Amino acid sequence: MNLAAKAREDLLTALAAVLPADALLTDPESLRPYECDGLSALRGMPLCVALPDTADAVAAVLATCHRFGVAVVPRGAGTGLSGGARPTAGAVLLSMARLRDMGEIDLANRTIRVGPGVRNLAISEKTRPHGFYYAPDPSSQIACSIGGNLAENSGGVHCLKYGLTTHNVLAAEMLDAHGQRLEIGSLAPDSPGYNLLSLLIGSEGLLGVVTSCQLRLLPVPEQTVLLMAAFAEVARAADAVSAIIAAGIIPAGLEMMDRLAIAAAEDFVHVGYPRAAAAILLCELDGDAQEIAGDQERVETILREHGVTDLRLARDEATRLALWKGRKAAFPAVGRLAPDYYCMDGTIPRARLAEVLERIAELSREYGLQVANVFHAGDGNLHPLILYDANQEGQQERAERLGAEILALCVQVGGTITGEHGVGVEKLDSMCVQFTSEELAQLHRIKAAFDPEGRLNPGKAVPSLHRCAELGAMHVHGGALPFPELERF
């Protein structure tokens, strides 16, 4: 046995000693399902998979890995779309999926304590009978875990009004890379010291492993209605979105789909989306009956002013959920149109929606790849879905280049390369466009303050300065390109 193999054996023995019998996977067949997350183009094999079912066991795994000097990649449900949970060669994959405890609903504090492996939707399912729900609802909510949501600061279709994950978490218990436990945040409105909770949320598993979290619950709104508005031009729909917000209305949700996405979703769920439309908006309003009536009238007026061609109102729960179903299933629906799709996630100022969508359509023609758009219009968070066929020579690479151009475009108009899916491995290069080397160095120093040896999810989320230098990427800031007079796009 060579030295490396011996070290691996020793590590596996030590891990087995701190884990339940069925909680350590080592043979290639059982490792296979963990090869990638929701971004299946990026794959890798872990050294092994650990499946602890208590926080203590997680701590023991971390302490063991620390002792052996081995890196750890945390994983939730593996629905991430940026390769955040993709295994790293030689690292232990730490699945948090078995930490599925849900505490009792704490009504007096309007909160619930849940383990990181709990599915997002399960929380609202449990609390709804008591009149409460957990607001952030990513489209993947039937599958994704709350630990993954914290790590990505996930959004959903209702975050325009109710905020992102970061606005809906009161406290978290985390373990550092050595397995030491820290309580971050509290049920009080604030905690002494630095606001570490905001730093932990969205840190993609690089700063700590979340073993438990305390979520804010909201009372279920009295009533909810959904308007579906069809438009003959994408630009008119986009302008209507800005106009609604400018009028002082904050809808509970405001989503948009373009023609390709509409057709795909309609074929998938058959809910009667208008195929002839260039774009549809889904606008949800909630509150009491009178409140909704007032907002609805104003929204309808704005939609008419923007030339809506078909306006439908879903008052009853069944119709409303059916219309949402198409939206929530849009990714897999579009996924049926081509062998592969690549989902982008840039955010832009709402006012630039029409212009950016137009530019994406041009890029799509230039690259000869179809792009479907389905997105959180109310918060300017785009999800262009690039359709391609990985088996066709060069297509994957072309899709990636097209994606990178779309992200650079987002930064150029004053937006960001990722609104909710995270950087992971996928957008490391685009990070070089958004941040200067000094900014990246600052992010690396933050990482080192939490994890001095760099063992938690190494190589993700923040690119090395070296990588950016090699790439020679141009840093674009707030639309201010160096040499703006030169044509770039």
Added chain:
Amino acid sequence: MDCSAALREQLREACAKGQKLEIRGSGSKTFYGRPVRADGIVDVHEHIGILAYEPSELFLTARAGTPLREIDAALAERGQMLPFEPPRFGAQASIGGTVACGFSGPRRPYAGAVKDHILGVRILNGLGEDLHFGGTVLKNVAGYDVARLMAGSLGSLALILEVTVKVLPRPTLERTLVQECSADQALQKLRRWMMRSTPISASAHYQDTLYLRLSGQEHRVRNFAEQSGGEILDDDRGARFWEDLREQGLDFFCGDAPLWRLSLPAAAPQQPADFGASLWEWGGQQRWLRAVPDPLALRHWAQSQGGHATLFRATPGAAVEIFQELPPPLFALHQRLKAAFDPKGILNPGRLYAGL
């Protein structure tokens, strides 16, 4: 006026020389936090100006020294507001100081805290490096959330140059409802109302009176007031009460006695009466106490309830720590984080904790 170049130079020089600096805005909140032992002052109060305000994009970007007064006026003109309703504690109080102190006002439990509304920052770290984090859009997960980390960091990590905040439409109507009841009864009522969606946008209990601010559409406000009973104050008096509460202008806050602040979970009961005279707001989650005979007992009690106690306004030379002590592993992390931003320890040393 853009002073960023001069500020950057001052920090770079201080860093090179290991000279410690106290960051000063308008000086409205110098009372807050521990005394800083510095070799000099870095003055941000002339670094002012609203750089961008897009009502339809719901954000505003301002230089750190910009007075809140000016920001509030610009927003009011377009029917918008800062949702966290920050206290000023001085006519020139700046947005940068507000973020650094992490102060939010009466609307906090109903609309969120200052940290919830920060979208982006431009900062100078302790090396004098000019850095941007976050942006102007509502959703942005590129890089760690350094922007929100600034909230409450008291200038000990970085000097804030610019802040971008999320803004919201101002409610069309606000009314103040008062009901006579004990502090304990008032807590019970609020707990009940928390179970559903209500038009409450601020709450306080003071001198055997529960004050509620109701915001939103008229029918909701009217229905709630009719169902729950009590008296509606005339608009001016109502608005004045919330301003006096926010700015600590009520009689309760007068005089020199130290002022303590409790931050508590919603379920925390009324604290024992012998802890001192008190007033609460934020549905009972923020409580103010004067003439506290036994600060350590108070702190202990707050902690046992899952909250913490801060000596908000101290008398000079107070022997108690201003902020509640952190568990050692957490404090060690704070020290490493401080070093990650300010390796020479030149920014507001000791303002938050000794050794930070």
